[in-house]
Amino acid sequence: MQTADLLPLVLVLAAVAYGFAYMRSRAVAAPLGGIRNLKALPAYYAARAALWCAIPALIILGAWAAFEGKVIQNMVMASLPAELMPQSAGHASLTLSQISNLAAGKLNPAMVPDGISSAAVLLQELREQSSRFKSLLVVLIAVLGGTFAWTRVAPTINARKSVELTLQRLFFVCAAVAILTTIGIVFSVIFETVRFFGKVPMSEFLFGTNWSPQTALRADQVGSEGAFGVIPLFTGTLMISAIAMLIAVPVGLLSAVYLSEYASPRMRSVVKPLLEMLAGVPTVVYGFFAALTVAPFIRDLALMLGLEASSQSALAAGLVMGIMIIPFVSSLSDDVINAVPRSLRDGSLALGATQSETMKNVIFPAALPGIMGGILLAASRAIGETMIVVMAAGLAANLTANPLDSVTTVTVQIVTLLTGDQEFDSAKTLAAFALGMMLFIVTLLLNVIALKVVRKYREQYD
Amino acid sequence: MTKPGSHAEREGSQAELIRRSLKRRYRKERRFRLYGITAISIALFSLVILFTDIISKGYTGFIKTTVTLEVHLDGELMYLNDASDPEQIAMADFQAPIIKAMQAYFPEATSRADRRELSRMTGSYASNQVRDLLKENPDWLGTTRTIEFPAHDTVSVYVKHSGDPGYSIRLSEQQQRWTDELLSKGVIDTGFNDVFFTSGDSREPSNAGILGALVGSLLTMGITLVIAFPVGVAAAIYLEEFAPSNRLTDFIEVNINNLAAVPSIIFGLLGLAVFIGLFGMPRSVPVVGGLVLALMTLPTIIISSRAAIKSVPPSIREAAEGIGASKMQVVLHHVLPLAMPGMLTGSIIGMAQALGETAPLLLIGMVAFIVEIPDGFFSSATVLPVQIFIWAGSAEQGFVELASAGIMVLLAFLITMNAFAIWLRKRLERRW
Numbered sequence: 001m002q003t004a005d006l007l008p009l010v011l012v013l014a015a016v017a018y019g020f021a022y023m024r025s026r027a028v029a030a031p032l033g034g035i036r037n038l039k040a041l042p043a044y045y046a047a048r049a050a051l052w053c054a055i056p057a058l059i060i061l062g063a064w065a066a067f068e069g070k071v072i073q074n075m076v077m078a079s080l081p082a083e084l085m086p087q088s089a090g091h092a093s094l095t096l097s098q099i100s101n102l103a104a105g106k107l108n109p110a111m112v113p114d115g116i117s118s119a120a121v122l123l124q125e126l127r128e129q130s131s132r133f134k135s136l137l138v139v140l141i142a143v144l145g146g147t148f149a150w151t152r153v154a155p156t157i158n159a160r161k162s163v164e165l166t167l168q169r170l171f172f173v174c175a176a177v178a179i180l181t182t183i184g185i186v187f188s189v190i191f192e193t194v195r196f197f198g199k200v201p202m203s204e205f206l207f208g209t210n211w212s213p214q215t216a217l218r219a220d221q222v223g224s225e226g227a228f229g230v231i232p233l234f235t236g237t238l239m240i241s242a243i244a245m246l247i248a249v250p251v252g253l254l255s256a257v258y259l260s261e262y263a264s265p266r267m268r269s270v271v272k273p274l275l276e277m278l279a280g281v282p283t284v285v286y287g288f289f290a291a292l293t294v295a296p297f298i299r300d301l302a303l304m305l306g307l308e309a310s311s312q313s314a315l316a317a318g319l320v321m322g323i324m325i326i327p328f329v330s331s332l333s334d335d336v337i338n339a340v341p342r343s344l345r346d347g348s349l350a351l352g353a354t355q356s357e358t359m360k361n362v363i364f365p366a367a368l369p370g371i372m373g374g375i376l377l378a379a380s381r382a383i384g385e386t387m388i389v390v391m392a393a394g395l396a397a398n399l400t401a402n403p404l405d406s407v408t409t410v411t412v413q414i415v416t417l418l419t420g421d422q423e424f425d426s427a428k429t430l431a432a433f434a435l436g437m438m439l440f441i442v443t444l445l446l447n448v449i450a451l452k453v454v455r456k457y458r459e460q461y462d
Numbered sequence: 463m464t465k466p467g468s469h470a471e472r473e474g475s476q477a478e479l480i481r482r483s484l485k486r487r488y489r490k491e492r493r494f495r496l497y498g499i500t501a502i503s504i505a506l507f508s509l510v511i512l513f514t515d516i517i518s519k520g521y522t523g524f525i526k527t528t529v530t531l532e533v534h535l536d537g538e539l540m541y542l543n544d545a546s547d548p549e550q551i552a553m554a555d556f557q558a559p560i561i562k563a564m565q566a567y568f569p570e571a572t573s574r575a576d577r578r579e580l581s582r583m584t585g586s587y588a589s590n591q592v593r594d595l596l597k598e599n600p601d602w603l604g605t606t607r608t609i610e611f612p613a614h615d616t617v618s619v620y621v622k623h624s625g626d627p628g629y630s631i632r633l634s635e636q637q638q639r640w641t642d643e644l645l646s647k648g649v650i651d652t653g654f655n656d657v658f659f660t661s662g663d664s665r666e667p668s669n670a671g672i673l674g675a676l677v678g679s680l681l682t683m684g685i686t687l688v689i690a691f692p693v694g695v696a697a698a699i700y701l702e703e704f705a706p707s708n709r710l711t712d713f714i715e716v717n718i719n720n721l722a723a724v725p726s727i728i729f730g731l732l733g734l735a736v737f738i739g740l741f742g743m744p745r746s747v748p749v750v751g752g753l754v755l756a757l758m759t760l761p762t763i764i765i766s767s768r769a770a771i772k773s774v775p776p777s778i779r780e781a782a783e784g785i786g787a788s789k790m791q792v793v794l795h796h797v798l799p800l801a802m803p804g805m806l807t808g809s810i811i812g813m814a815q816a817l818g819e820t821a822p823l824l825l826i827g828m829v830a831f832i833v834e835i836p837d838g839f840f841s842s843a844t845v846l847p848v849q850i851f852i853w854a855g856s857a858e859q860g861f862v863e864l865a866s867a868g869i870m871v872l873l874a875f876l877i878t879m880n881a882f883a884i885w886l887r888k889r890l891e892r893r894w
Contacts, residue, residue: 067741070740164789171696171697172705174694174700175697175700178761179714184732185724185729185731188732188739191735253501255505258498271506278505280876280880282872283818285850285869288850288865323508326505354487360494380723381725384727386726411821415824419829433731444720
C-alpha cells in the first residue's frame, strides 16, 4: 500500500481504538457503580488508546516514506555491474531515470543494456517489498499500540494526565518545527556551499568582478571555465534595492505621517486598506507590470530624451519594487509614530508649535529608531525580492552604475541557475546555494538588527 | 526702573516678530501637508495604474476568436478509410479537409503558398481536433460536420488588437483580407473564452487555459492548509500557554520572528535540498510545493494565532480554573474556541500570501510545461502565479493577454479570501 493510503488507514485504526477503549472503560466502571469511580472520564481512556495507536505508527510511516526512495535508489545503483557504474553525477541521474522509466514500462527493455533492465526488475521488486513491509509494520505497530492502551484501561489509572502530557509534548514538537526549519535552511545551504568552495576558491567568489556561470559541456569548448565573481551581482542587487528604497521611504513615510496626523478618520479608513491592497498584490503581478509596462515605458522615455536605455533597465525593476514596498514602510512607520506618547505631542502643541513643527522636531526624532528599524526590514525585503527582478531585470552581470543599464541580482541568478538543466554536482548548481547562503546571512543580519532596534525603542516608551 | 512704555514696546515688537513669522510657519505647514497628500496620491495612483494596466491588457484574454467551418470529412482526402484503425489514424492527413473547407470561401486560393496561408488561419491544433473527433466518432467519416476551431494566434491578434500599438500584426495582406471577409460572413467570430477555464496549458495561446494551474493551486494549498494550520495553532498554544520562560523558548521565538522575514526563495532552496535532494521526493508535485509553502506560512499563522490567544481575557481562564479545570482543559475547552476566529483570520491571510507566492515553487520545479490537468498530490502540476510567470515570458503575443487574464483570476481569489477573512473577523470577533 502507498503512504497516501496508509495514512487514512492509521486514522481509521485510531478511531477504532478510541471506540473500543471507550466501551471498555464504561464496562470497567459499570460494576464499580458508574464512571464517577474512574480516575478519568471515558473519553480520556479512549483518547489515550487512539494516541497510542496513531503516534508510533505515524512516526514509523513518516520516517519510512521519507527515506524509502533514497535507500532503494542506492541499492539499485549498487547492483549495477561495474562497466555500467556511472562516472559522474549527471550520468548517474540519467541512468537512474532510465531505470525508473523502464520499471514504469515507459521504455522498451530491448533498447537498454542487460544490466540496466535487470536493475529495473530489481527496482520494481524492492519497491514492492518495501511497500509490503511498510504496510505490515505500520498496521502491526498501530494495532499493538492500540491494544496495549486498551489493556491499560483501569479505574486506578489516570488517563487524563497522560493524555494531557502527550498533547503538551505534541504542541512543543509543533513549536520546535520553527527551529527545525531554521536548521534545515542553514544545513541545506551550508553543505552545498562548502562543496562549492571546494571547486571555486572563496576569494574568487567574494572579490571576483566577473560572473559568467556557464560551464562548458565539453572540455574542449572555449571559455569552459566559468567565472564566479559575485561583485557584479552585489552591485546589481544594491542598485535595484537602493532605487526601490528611494521611492518607498519618502512616499511611505510621508503617507504614514499624513495618515496619522492630518487625515480624518474617514479618509484613514478608506486610504489605509487601499495601501494594504498594494501589499497584498502577489509579486508575480508586479513583475508582469514591471516587465511589460514600466520597462518599455522607461525605454521609450529615455529614447525621447536621447538616452540609451536597456529594455530590462534596473530603473524599471527598482521603481516597481519601490511601489511594492511603500505599504510596508508606511504601516511600520504608522505603528511607530502612533507609539510615541500623546504627552510629547500635546506638550509641543501647547507651546505653540504647528503640527508640522511638532512632527519634525518632536515626534520624528522620538520615533527615529523605530523608523530606522522599519527601513532596515524593508531593505531586507527588497534584497530578497525575487519575482520582480526575475521578470524585469536582466541576466547579464554588468558592473555598472547606470540605472538605465541592465543589471542582474543575487536572486535572479539563484533562479536561473536552478531552473535550467539539473546537475546536482556542477559548480553552477552549487553556486546557487552559495548565493542563497549569502542572501540568508545578509537578510538575517538586517532583520536581527532591525528587531533589536525596534524592541529597544519600544521599551523606551513602555 | 525702566520706562513702562519701553517694556510694552518691546513686547509689542516681539509679538510683531512672531506674527510676521507666523505667515512663514503656516506656509511651511501647508507645504508639509501637501507633501503628505502627494505621497498618498503617488501610492494610490500606482495602485490605479497597476489595476487599469492589468485589466486593459487582460480583458481580451476572456474573449476567444473562433473559425466555424463546414468540414466534409472526406476519407480519400485524408488517406483514411477506417477511423477506428489506430494505425491509419496515425498516418492520416487531417489538415486537408480543413483547408478544403476554407477553400469553399476562397476558391481562388489553390497554390501551395495560399494553402499554407489558409492552414494558418485556424490554430495549430485544428488537425488534432479533427483527429480526436474522428477517433471518438468513427462513423463521422464521409459526412459533413460543423466544427468550431480556435483561430490561429495571429488571426486572433488581428481580430482583437488591430490598431493597438502594443501588438504587431503578423498576417499577410491576403490573410487580412480573408479574415475581414470571414468576419463579415460570421465564419470567424468572437465569444466568451470557455477554453481558458476548461483546459490546461498549451503551446498555442488559443488552446491554453488556466484550469490545470487552478487545480494545481488548490492541491498545493490543500497540503499547505492541512500542515500549516494545525501545526501553527499548536505551536501558538504551546508558546502562549505552556512554554516555560527559558532559553529554549526564547530561541524558538527568535527563530519564528526571523523565519517570518527570510526571503521566500530561501525556502525554495530548503525544499530543493531537503525534500527533493535528501528525501528523494519527485520534482514539480503539489506535495513538495505544499510542504515548502507550509513552512513559509507557518510564522505568519503562529504570530497571528498568538495574538488571538493573547486577546482572550484572563477572567475566562480564571473562571475555568476556579471550577477545577486542568490547564489543558482550560485551553482546549475555553481559550481555543474563543481565539478560533482570530486564528482563522490570520490563517486565511497567510494562505492568501502562499497562494500568490512564486519564487520557491520555481526552484522545486513547478515551472514545467504541463498540459494535463493534475489528478493527485503526486502528479506534476503548476500553480496560478507560476502559470502567469510562464505565460508572461512566452514569445507568442496571445500569451500576454492570457497572463493578465490569469492575474485577474488570481486577484479575484485573493480578494475573495481577504474579504472572507475580514467578514469572519467582523462576524465572530468578540469585544471584551
